[in-house]
Amino acid sequence: MRNPRPKIRRAQLSDEMEKGPYYDSDFEESELESESYNESERAFVVDDELVIREEGQSDNESEDDEDEVDQKPTKYSVHDPSVHWKKMKPHLGEKYANQTELRFYLTNYAVHNGYPIEVTKSSSTRRCNFKLWASWMNKEKSFQIKGLNNKHTCVRVYKHATLRQCYRAKKKAHEILTGKLSEHYARIWEYGGEIIRSNPGIIAKVGVDIKEDGSNVFKRFYVCFKAIKDGWIRGCKRVIGLDGCFLKGQCKGELLTAIGRDGNNQVYPIAWVVIDVENKDNWEWFIKLLVEGLGLELGEGLTVISGQHKGLVEALKEKLPLVEHRQCARHVYVNFKKVYNGIDYKRHFWAASMSTTESSFLETMEELKEMNGGAYDHLMERNPESWSRAFYKEGRACEAVENGISESFNSVILEARTNPLLTMLEELRMYVMERFYRMSTIHLTWRGDVFPTILTKLDDLFKDMRLWSVVASDTNVFEVRLGFEYFQVDLGEQFCTCRLWEISRIPCIHACAAMNHTQQQPETLISSWFSKEKFVETYKGNIRPLNGSKCGPGHHMPSHCHHLQRGCQEDLKPEEGNMS
Numbered sequence: 001m002r003n004p005r006p007k008i009r010r011a012q013l014s015d016e017m018e019k020g021p022y023y024d025s026d027f028e029e030s031e032l033e034s035e036s037y038n039e040s041e042r043a044f045v046v047d048d049e050l051v052i053r054e055e056g057q058s059d060n061e062s063e064d065d066e067d068e069v070d071q072k073p074t075k076y077s078v079h080d081p082s083v084h085w086k087k088m089k090p091h092l093g094e095k096y097a098n099q100t101e102l103r104f105y106l107t108n109y110a111v112h113n114g115y116p117i118e119v120t121k122s123s124s125t126r127r128c129n130f131k132l133w134a135s136w137m138n139k140e141k142s143f144q145i146k147g148l149n150n151k152h153t154c155v156r157v158y159k160h161a162t163l164r165q166c167y168r169a170k171k172k173a174h175e176i177l178t179g180k181l182s183e184h185y186a187r188i189w190e191y192g193g194e195i196i197r198s199n200p201g202i203i204a205k206v207g208v209d210i211k212e213d214g215s216n217v218f219k220r221f222y223v224c225f226k227a228i229k230d231g232w233i234r235g236c237k238r239v240i241g242l243d244g245c246f247l248k249g250q251c252k253g254e255l256l257t258a259i260g261r262d263g264n265n266q267v268y269p270i271a272w273v274v275i276d277v278e279n280k281d282n283w284e285w286f287i288k289l290l291v292e293g294l295g296l297e298l299g300e301g302l303t304v305i306s307g308q309h310k311g312l313v314e315a316l317k318e319k320l321p322l323v324e325h326r327q328c329a330r331h332v333y334v335n336f337k338k339v340y341n342g343i344d345y346k347r348h349f350w351a352a353s354m355s356t357t358e359s360s361f362l363e364t365m366e367e368l369k370e371m372n373g374g375a376y377d378h379l380m381e382r383n384p385e386s387w388s389r390a391f392y393k394e395g396r397a398c399e400a401v402e403n404g405i406s407e408s409f410n411s412v413i414l415e416a417r418t419n420p421l422l423t424m425l426e427e428l429r430m431y432v433m434e435r436f437y438r439m440s441t442i443h444l445t446w447r448g449d450v451f452p453t454i455l456t457k458l459d460d461l462f463k464d465m466r467l468w469s470v471v472a473s474d475t476n477v478f479e480v481r482l483g484f485e486y487f488q489v490d491l492g493e494q495f496c497t498c499r500l501w502e503i504s505r506i507p508c509i510h511a512c513a514a515m516n517h518t519q520q521q522p523e524t525l526i527s528s529w530f531s532k533e534k535f536v537e538t539y540k541g542n543i544r545p546l547n548g549s550k551c552g553p554g555h556h557m558p559s560h561c562h563h564l565q566r567g568c569q570e571d572l573k574p575e576e577g578n579m580s
Contacts, residue, residue, distance in 0.1 A: 114156030201226030224271035227541035235538030243406035280311030299323030394502035
């Protein structure tokens with residue numbers, strides 16, 4: 001049995017309107033002078049008109065409220081798509097480009113205000129006077145609201161979605177904002193071409209795997225901007241932190257980074273690479289490009305701080321055989337703690353790690369051996385030369401035992417790592433570009449030629465140096481004592497037997513005591529690595545802005561890479577796409 005047609009008094013149509021077929025995404029085509037109605041829908045078509053009512057509104061209410069419908073104004077407004085979605089509200093007579101635009105407008109209006117205007121079934125327990133009629137203006141080629149009662153008597157209805165529904169909604173929203181994941185991998189060559197055009201001298205390379213059908217599968221992407229590379233060479237200490245972090249979004253894989261330290265001991269991103277998986281092959285590729293780009297040769301005079309990944313350790317031995325490799329002491333302790341947990345173990349480990357002389361290191365380890373021989377053997381098997389200051393080389397101007405500088409950078413870009421490939425790369429580029437600009441002007445507020453962080457560190461040392469007694473041996477040679485501890489300090493050679501001055505290139509507490517005894521200023525004996533001049537040279541250049549796709553013809557990727565997509569094909573010889 002057919003449902004009875006609702007009794008609806010149609011609003012007076014404009015003389016300009018011509019009747020014609022109307023298409024709706026929820027209904028079949030309406031024939032001329034015909035009616036189509038679905039009782040389970042809140043929107044229906046009557047003679048080419050779109051009628052929208054709210055949940056619980058009956059047909060009798062539609063007829064009774066007809067007299068309350070607003071009268072059309074003489075001038076009709078045109079919908080402005082730039083209006084913020086929270087401010088969208090329907091107005092009588094307002095014109096829209098098409099039905100889709102009107103539906104989108106009403107959806108935002110309903111979501112912001114909590115109006116259930118799209119409900120599958122009517123309910124007698126909820127009543128609302130809201131009604132809206134809209135129809136197509138054939139001559140003006142626009143969709144116009146013909147009748148409207150904008151009075152709501154309903155309440156907000158909360159509906160709980162499943163976790164799966166939330167995931168699909170979030171995925172769809174990401175695709176709308178950033179595009180589909182496959183499109184990002186397909187456009188990697190175009191993106192690389194644009195950054196090369198705008199930043200001459202940049203090193204950008206794409207690594208792909210060749211499948212059996214001849215198509216290419218994305219494997220890795222490396223980028224190192226010339227301005228960053230030159231700044232590191234001019235003013236940064238010869239210390240690099242290597243680390244990897246997982247990508248959190250739909251774009252699966254990892255991000256490997258090379259992070260330097262400027263004279264103020266702050267983060268200095270040098271290069272980064274997106275890879276499919278962290279292994280020896282990808283680390284070798286990354287380190288090889290770093291060696292070529294930065295002129296590291298065999299690694300002499302360079303210090304690298306990293307985790308304990310086996311592939312990374314082996315790659316460093318092969319590509320940089322003369323480098324000083326420091327393992328992050330925190331990573332070593334985390335593994336040590338899994339077997340030997342406790343306050344005493346923790347104190348002995350960090351005392352051994354912070355020891356600046358071999359004798360103090362061995363003394364601490366002997367105490368640990370008396371506590372537990374297994375704990376002693378565990379740490380001695382982990383190459384103490386790589387995680388204790390007692391074995392660090394001098395003159396590197398870095399006493400760090402942890403790779404915290406890389407961990408800090410990973411936490412800063414956490415949100416960027418949830419985005420698809422190109423969006424993530426762009427956020428990294430913009431973050432570094434903005435950071436470089438800020439760093440290039442921050443020194444204008446400094447007083448003197450030494451970094452504020454270094455001066456603060458010296459002030460802390462001067463507070464404790466009063467406990468040490470100083471005995472002069474020569475004009476610049478002193479013996480500094482505290483109880484049974486005593487050290488030799490030579491201000492002329494900038495040397496102390498505790499070795500901390502030689503490792504960090506910042507005067508230690510013993511040197512500060514000697515300088516205070518001779519009334520010398522400690523800033524005069526600080527290494528040039530910590531000077532304002534070096535800092536200015538470091539941030540002298542910056543990354544150049546890119547052009548959008550609408551600013552001119554883009555760089556189209558080669559035809560042989562039009563199948564570039566996500567994945568990694570094993571047992572296939574990789575093809576290196578050099579974009580530099």
